[in-house]
Amino acid sequence: MKKLKLVVVGNGMAGVRTLEELLKLDPNLYDITVFGSEPYPNYNRILLSPVLTGEQTIQDIILNDLDWYAQNRIELLLNRNVVKINRARKEVQADDGTVAKYDRLLLATGSNxxxxxxxxxxxNGVVxxxxxxxVNRMIDAAKVYRHAVVIGGGLLGLEAANGLAARGMKVSVVHLGSSLLDRQLDSAAAGLLQTSLEQRGLTFLMAHQTESVMGDEAGKVKGIRFKDGSELAADLIVMAVGIRPNTELADQAGIHxxxxxxxxDTLQTYDPSIYAVGECVSHRGMAYGLVAPLFEQAKVAANHLAFFGISRYPGSVTSTKLKVTGIDVFSAGDYTxxxxxxxxxxxxxxxxxxKKLVIKDDKLIGACLYGDTVDGAWYFRLIREAKSINDLRDHLMFGEGSVGDTGHAGQNSVAGMSDDTEVCGCNGVCKGTIVKAIREQGLFTVDEVKKHTKAASSCGSCAGLVEQILINCVGGAANIKPKSEKPICGCCNFTHGEIRKAIREHRLMSIADAMRFLEWRSxxxxxxxxxxxxxxVTSTWPGQARDDAQSRLANERTHANIQKDGTYSVVPRMWGGVTTPAELRRIADVADKYHVPRVKVTGGQxxxxxxxxxxxxxxxxxxxxxxxxHxxxxxxxxxxxxxGSEFCRFGTQDSTAMGIALEKDLVGMSSPHKVKLAVSGCPRNCAESGIKDIGVIAVDSGWELYVGGNGGIKTEVAQFFVKVKTAEEVxxxxxxxxxxxxxxxxxxxxxxHYLGRVGLDHVKARVVNDASHxxxxxxxxxxxxSFEKDPWVERIANPAARREFETLTA
Incomplete structure (x- = not known):
């Protein structure tokens, strides 16, 4: 049977995604011709920002290379703009004179x-x-010029500003509104975002309206003038004030x-032979500029192009995720x-x-997150499902991992996720698609999953979840790239081990020194x-490197643990869990004086x-x-x-005194992660020493030491390390x-995890078997x-330290 002819105008993400979906349904139905106005095959526009910062190249963000088009027998015509549609003759004409006939025409012209x-x-200089x-024009300008102005405080504007700053330019962001990302964030989150970006060197001019762009005699940009008469010098001006659906070709052809x-709802225009998808489309009065809705449209359009006719597009609930200069923001639904x-x-x-969660009629309808967006996908799923959150209400703010036995899978329980749960919002990939690809294609790495499903191939925020699905499917056969081989973050190309080595070998004494030497991108x-x-730097050079308090985690900076209602938790130190009547009276008096609502004994005594x-x-x-x-x-x-032996009839050693000695010996110690110890007076192990980072268990002839235990989400039993005779040896x-x-x-x-990476034998060789080492x-x-003193010893009576805390919490 003679094939039908399908012509696609637009080689972007929406148009090519429609072809991918169509080829899954019926790969032999059409002879396909694609017109692209750029010299590149289909690439990921979401990742233009990493290209601007230098983290990636154009080749890194190609989604479908030339081989893909050839393998699927698709005629790809690059560097050609379609300028005319003849609906009567069912043909399109490009600017170079190329004519292509169609039985079905797909318009994916995007936006301008x-x-x-x-x-x-x-x-010249306005881009x-x-x-x-x-992107190439901005990169070239950053090599020559110093000052840039970005007009627009939206998603693209902030990403452009971040990229130019990473290229060494001094960047000012001009925004007409009073808050950044005013279509994605509420004013509170926007204020936090602006403060953080200002601390990273960006300058903001809010509520400023541009009157004109100033140029020199040669026609080159030299600055910008505002409505209030003020001016700002600039060598480069980036306009990122919005997009407009590209309807020029449709207008010329008389398409409504x-x-x-x-x-x-089938993505069909008023001409039944012509479909349209992507940013050029208006569906029920809505135009979408985010990739997830465009992919939903692509799936429906492909269904009807394949003559299945059983799918409809009702519109999309949208979510936005942005990561700029290490700041995560997320919004979805009606967050206002x-x-x-x-x-x-x-x-x-x-x-x-x-975090702001908006509820209506016992359903989550919107979410706005700043700083901690790990549960964004879960909130988005709840919004889309529109189910009652009554059973989740008390846990909602604390994320999917806290819901316990409410009937919803936690974020680490991928086995409990339904197959239609969306994993990759950027590319619209659900769990079932990933599982099917893993099993049918024999996939063992995340990179293979990316190649076959495109999950985690865009912003990458779902890569951890993809890893969990991979492990759940193939178990220990999953080839997960270890942390030791991954860059520490997107700011550089170096692993944790390489950074530690450089700090040690080149005597880098500060964060700034390390960033400068290792050529940090941001x-x-x-x-x-x-x-x-x-x-x-502080652990490598104790007493020489300066501790940067602002680079510590929040609880360490404020020296208290914030709770869900904005109040704080205080846990007074009790050496080895031992207290006195006098201390108990002070605690009781404080609880009465400050109306403490809850006094509770912790798992750590x-x-x-x-x-x-x-x-x-x-x-x-x-x-x-x-x-x-602490x-x-x-x-x-x-x-x-x-x-222990002081009171217990089974005790063989004085575990209480041993625990107090250990705690006092290690007081003030910083480490890569939290460290918990326990000392049990006999093998009955009442102190739970078998699941601590260091567990000490008394026996008749001395002490047994166990290391590497963990009583967290995934319990790890500590491994036997050594047996010693004396407390000094412990x-x-x-x-x-x-x-x-x-x-x-x-x-x-x-x-x-450290022991899992280096091996217990490695540690024993240096600690147990080598006395001098x-x-x-x-x-x-x-x-x-001697330098890592417990900050609390002096903080109580130190006015300067108290003023520091008050400044931090202002």
């Missing part, structure tokens, strides 16, 4: 960037941010348009609220976290790399005062006269003990192990601890 109609808008040509090419809605909010400006780094670099107001924290510490910062940092937390072996961990582990790597490690730890 908006150029402000102001004097000087056509000067948009829409395609590779624009109104702020887009009008289509019905108001009227008959209610909002649950969590605001932690110091920790850089803001001037100030991000929330991922800064805490890691701070730990690496300490007393937790929950619900303390931020303004009361300094006075609570002063009245307690007991340090409490409970929150990446370092020594607690040493849990049982009563201190030395424990300290030496922890120092080796401090020197070799990656930031945020627990001891169990063990002594050196312990000595280095004690030297470091």
């Amino acid at each position: 960037p908006v150029i402000l109609p102001v004097p000087g808008c056509d000067l 948009t941010f829409r395609d590779i040509r624009d 348009t109104d702020r887009g090419i009008i289509v019905n 609220g108001g009227g008959d809605t209610e909002a649950i909010t969590l605001s932690d400006p110091i920790g850089g976290v803001y 001037a100030d780094g991000c929330a991922t790399c800064r805490p890691a670099l701070n730990y690496y 300490r007393i937790d005062l929950l619900g303390i107001q931020k303004k009361d924290l300094p006075n609570v510490w002063k009245d307690l006269d007991m340090p409490s910062g 409970a929150y940092g990446k370092g020594l937390r607690t040493v849990k003990t049982c009563v 201190l030395e072996y424990s300290g030496a192990f922890l120092q080796l961990y401090r020197e070799e582990a990656f930031y945020l790597e627990r001891t169990c 063990r002594a050196e490690l312990y000595a280095r730890l004690k030297f470091a601890l």
Whole structure:
């Protein structure tokens, strides 16, 4: 049978995605011709920003290479603009005279960037941010010029500003509105975003209206003038003020348009032979500029082009995810609220976290997240499903991992996810598609999953979930790239190990030194790399490197643990879990004086005062006269003990005294991750020593040491390390192990994962079997601890330290 002819005008993500879906349904139905106006095959426009920053190249973001077109027998005509549609003759004509006949025509003409109609808008040095040509122009300008102005504080504007700043330009962002991302964020989240970006070197001129672009006699940009008469010098001006559906070709052909090419629920225009998808489309009065809705359209259009006729496009609930200079923001649905809605909010400006969830009629209808967006996909799923969240309400703010037995799978429970659960929002890939590809194609790596499904191939935020699905399908056969082989973040190309080595070998004493030497892409780094670099320089050069408090995690900076209602938790130190009547009276008095709503014994044998107001924290510490910062940092937390031989009839050693000695020996220690210890007075193990980072168990002839335990989400049983006779040996072996961990582990790597990476034999060879090396490690730890003093010892009575906290929490 003679094949039908399908012509696609537009070689972008929406048009080519429609072809991919069509080829799945019927690969032999059409002879396909694609016209593309650019010299490249289909590429990922979402990743133009990493190309601008230098993190990727154009080749890295190609979605369908030339071989793909050839393998699918698709005629690809690049560098050609279709200028005319003859509907009567069913043919299109390109600007070079090429004519192609069609039985079905798919318009995927995308959108055009908006150029402000102001004097000087056509000067040399005025660019948009829409395609590779624009990116290349900005990269070339950054090599020569110094000052850039970006007009527009939306998604593209901020990404352009970030990219130019990464290229070394001084960037000012001009925005007509009073807050950034005003279509994606509420004012609170936008304010946090602006503050963070300002700290990273960007300048903002809010509520400024452009009057004209100024140029020199040669027709080159030299600045910008505003309506209020003020001016700003600039060598480059990027207009990122919006997009407009490209309907020129449809208008010329007499196809009905109104702020887009009008289509019905089958993506068919008023001409039944012509379909349209993507940013050029107006569906039920809506035009979408995000990729997920475009892919939903593509699937429906392909269904009808294949004559299946059983699918419809009702419109999309949209979500937005942006990562710029290490800041994560996410929004979905109706995040503004108001009227008959209610909002649950969590605001932690110091920790850089803001969450707003909007509820109506017992359903989640909107979400706005800043700083912590890990549960964005889950919230988006709840919004789309429009199911009752009554059972989830108490857990909603704390994410999918906290819902427990409410009937919803946690974020790590991929086995509980339904096959139609969307995993990759950028490319519209659901779990079932990934599982099917893994099983049918025999996939064992995330890169293979990307190639076959496109999941995790765009922004990459779902890569961790794809890894979990892969592991769930093939178990230990999954070839997951270890952390040791991954760059620390997008700011550089170096792994944790390479960075630690450079800091040690080249005596890099500060975050700035490390970034400069390793040629960091972003001037100030991000929330991922800064805490890691701070730990690496301070642990490598104790007493010489300056601790950058602002690069520590939020709880370490504020020295308290924020709770879901905005109050704080204080856990007074009790050495080894032992207290006195006097301390208990002070705790009780503080609880009464400051109306503490909950006093609770923790799993680590300490007393937790929950619900303390931020303004009361300094006075609570002063009245307690007991340090409490140990409970929150990446370092020594607690040493849990049982009563041991002093009171227990089964006890063989004084575990309480041993626990107190260990805690005092290690007080103030920082480490890659939190460290918990326990000492049990006999093998009955009442202190749960078998699931601690270091567990000490008393036996008749001394002490057995176990290492690498973890009582968290995934319980890890500690491994036997060594048996010693004396308390002094317990201190030395424990300290030496922890120092080796401090020197070799990656930031945020627990001891169990560190041991899994280097092997227990490696650690034993240096600590157990080599006495001189063990002594050196312990000595280095004690030297470091002479500088890593517990900040709480002096904070209580130190006015300067108190003022620092008040500044941090202002």
